[in-house]
Amino acid sequence: MTAAPAPLLAARGLSVRYRDAQALASLDLTVTASEVVGLIGPDGAGKTSALRVLAGLMEANGGQVTAFGEPVWQRRRVLHHRLGYLAQRFALYGDLTVDENVQFFALLYGVRRWREKRDELLHRVGLAPFRRRLAEHLSGGMKQKLALACTLIHDPEVLILDEPTTGVDPVTRRELWRLLGELVAEGLALLVATPYLDEAARCSRVLLLYAGRVLAEGHPAALAKLLPGRVVRVEGGERAAVAAALAGRPAIRDVAVFGAAVHARLETTAADAAAEVAAALAAAGLHGLEVREIAPSLEDTFLYLTARRTGAPSPEAA
Amino acid sequence: MMRRTLAVAVKEVLQLRRDWRTALALVGMPVVLLLIYGFALSFDVRHVRLAVVDADGSRAAREVERAFVHSGYFDLVHRGEDSRIVDSLLDSGRAQAALVIPAGHAAALAASRPSAVQLVLDGSDAQTAATVLAYARQIVAAVSPPPRRPPSAGSAAARPLVWYNPDLASSRFLVPGLVAFILMVTTVIATALAVVREKERGSWESLRATPLGALELLAGKTLPYLVLAAAAAAGALLLAHVLFQVPLRGSPLWLALVTLLFLLGGLGWGVFLSTLADTQQVAFQAALFTTMLPTLLLSGFIFPISSMPPLIQAITHLVPARYFLIALRGIVLKGTGPEVWGADMIGLAVFAVAVLALATVRTVRSL
Incomplete structure (x- = not known):
């Protein structure tokens, strides 16, 4: 790699403390041009605190945070012209129409030729037919699209999104990501927090955040490979019984329930991981289950890493 | 600065237009209250x-x-x-x-x-x-028949001669006070909800991500309410003149200026309370608590300030209606000019600037 491009957003040693809790401890993070950086982690991991500091909404308790090379908090009034921030909760005016909401933000940012810009954006997010509707009468997904239009009206260079698809139906979720993909192709950089690991797979880089610390960072596919050992997936049968049958075996390191299936992690040295698991199930009198070895997913890695951090034997182990 | 202030003002007007009942109440309520209480409030004893x-x-x-x-x-x-x-x-x-x-x-x-x-x-x-x-x-x-004995030489006799209000009708004294009282309460309530509403609804979070400054936000929020409050004040003063025989002996221009300063102080106090409160309910209660009794008791509306204990007299300096009443009664009843009540006009201006500055400082920290 030659000289790295200057990051658009950069945090070094970022820490945030609330009265009774440490939300973030020494976070390092960068976002460079046309990157899609994902922050994943459970509720309370510190995702929102990180985003709010980087977007210039709150001051960090420690560390250096810059956007376009300038300190974010001190220069926030200027930097807000180049940053976009989409809050987790609907934060627009329910008693204004779709048009009026966009207009308000266009005027606040001093956008030139904002009428054309607004028409184009509303058309693009699919709200053109609802322009005269009050925002409070929009569905959850449409509210989110309107919020996105309001944060894009001033052509930001980096868009910071806090769980943009939480509480949004699957169709709208897909539409929002298609739209974000288009914007990234046009040169926008994204920093997005999400609790959904399938969305994290769309990122070019992911930070696994847990209890205010970064557990791992990298390309989603590379992160999945961080998991030591091999993963065997068992489908069918009583999940609790399956998990109990696998838990005692020396070759099996941890067991986790994944939806309708159970994942077992084995040592890399195991000759035939699937056979090992099948034998364990047979010994417990469990037959007719689908057992196959799979490539570790991001979720396997995430659960493994967080379980190791908390010292629990295995998350969700029955 | 101007552009963003205007953007906020336009947004507030759009919201007020949609919530026209509130807007109407802000303008109409002072007139209605004056109509009701103007007749009830009188020290004249009859029947x-x-x-x-x-x-x-x-x-x-x-x-x-x-x-x-x-x-x-x-x-x-x-x-x-x-x-x-x-x-x-x-x-x-x-x-x-x-x-x-x-x-x-x-x-x-x-x-x-x-x-x-x-x-x-x-x-x-x-x-x-x-x-x-x-x-x-x-x-x-x-x-009684006049005393037969002529008064002894050299005795003094008081011959009362009442100026400005020769028949001592209490309405001329009380109605201007009532106007001040009503305007104070309505202006503070009008803006007390302005900032805290954004916090409660979550739109505050969106505003923080924009280049909007604290002063721009507060000015944009206050301007539309100043227009409404000025309309309400004009209506109330006109009613006082037509229905309650309150004269206008002084300059209408000075009256307008003094009234605007008073309204600005009330709106500013409301905005300040709004930046302190966490919920609209708290802001509303604080607005009532800090305006009703102080304006009623400590402004000279009913009870003369000169007969209060020194400590209470000192406290009355924090009540903007005190300054407004001196200037208002001076202008409408006596026809006096700023040479008489200039200090009170400055008092109103200082109060307005001080509360708006306090509100701005509070907002800078959280915006």
Whole structure:
């Protein structure tokens, strides 16, 4: 790699403390041009605190945070012209129409030729037919699209999104990501927090955040490979019984329930991981289950890493 | 600066237009309140229930009685000759005052001797009793023949001459105070919800991500309400003039300027409370608590500031209605100019600037 491009957003040693809790401890993070950086982690991991500091909404308790090379908090009034921030909760005016909401933000940012810009954006997010509707009468997904239009009206260079698809139906979720993909192709950089690991797979880089610390960072596919050992997936049968049958075996390191299936992690040295698991199930009198070895997913890695951090034997182990 | 202030003002107007009932209440409420309370609020005492005990039965006694009844202040509720009934009349409240003319009244007058006419008053309402006593003294003095003895040389006599309000109608004094009271309460309530509403609804979070500054936000939020409050003030002052005979002897321009400063102070105080409160409910209660009683009791609206203890007098300097009332009464009743109440106008300006600055400082920290 030659000289790295200057990051658009950069945090070094970022820490945030609330009265009774440490939300973030020494976070390092960068976002460079046309990157899609994902922050994943459970509720309370510190995702929102990180985003709010980087977007210039709150001051960090420690560390250096810059956007376009300038300190974010001190220069926030200027930097807000180049940053976009989409809050987790609907934060627009329910008693204004779709048009009026966009207009308000266009005027606040001093956008030139904002009428054309607004028409184009509303058309693009699919709200053109609802322009005269009050925002409070929009569905959850449409509210989110309107919020996105309001944060894009001033052509930001980096868009910071806090769980943009939480509480949004699957169709709208897909539409929002298609739209974000288009914007990234046009040169926008994204920093997005999400609790959904399938969305994290769309990122070019992911930070696994847990209890205010970064557990791992990298390309989603590379992160999945961080998991030591091999993963065997068992489908069918009583999940609790399956998990109990696998838990005692020396070759099996941890067991986790994944939806309708159970994942077992084995040592890399195991000759035939699937056979090992099948034998364990047979010994417990469990037959007719689908057992196959799979490539570790991001979720396997995430659960493994967080379980190791908390010292629990295995998350969700029955 | 101007552009973003305007953006906020336009947004507030759009929201007010949609919430037109609130806008209408802000403009109409002062006029309605003035209409209701303007008639109720009066220190003028009329229709005092009077019992007359005439133990003399002479023409002179009836003359005294007639003078009371014809004065217009009294309603005759009982007429008799036995003074023992006075107790029960006053106890039961059927009469508020009893006039007792003793036997031998006419004879005493004929002999050029003084005759004492007794007036028994229900003193449980001291304010009314004092006023009735003053009326009674005037009436009795009017019917008494002038003293024969010429006043001894060199004695002083007070000859009252009342300026600005010659018939001492209390409405001319009270209605301007009522206007100030109503405007203070409505302006503070108008803006008290302005900032905290954004926090409660979550739109604050969106505003923080924009280049909007604290002063721009507060100015944009205050401007539309200043226009509404000015309309309300104009309506209330016009009503006071037309319906309650409050004159306008001074300059309408000074009146407008002083009123605008007062309104700005009220709106600013509302905005300041709004930046302190966490919920709209708290902001609303704080608005009522900090305006109603202070404006009623500590502004000189009803009770003269000069007769308060020094500590309370000092506190009245924090009540903007105090300054407004001095200037307002000066302009409308006396026709005086800023050479008289200039310091009070400056007091209003200082209050407005101070509360808006405090609100801005509070907002800079959280925006």
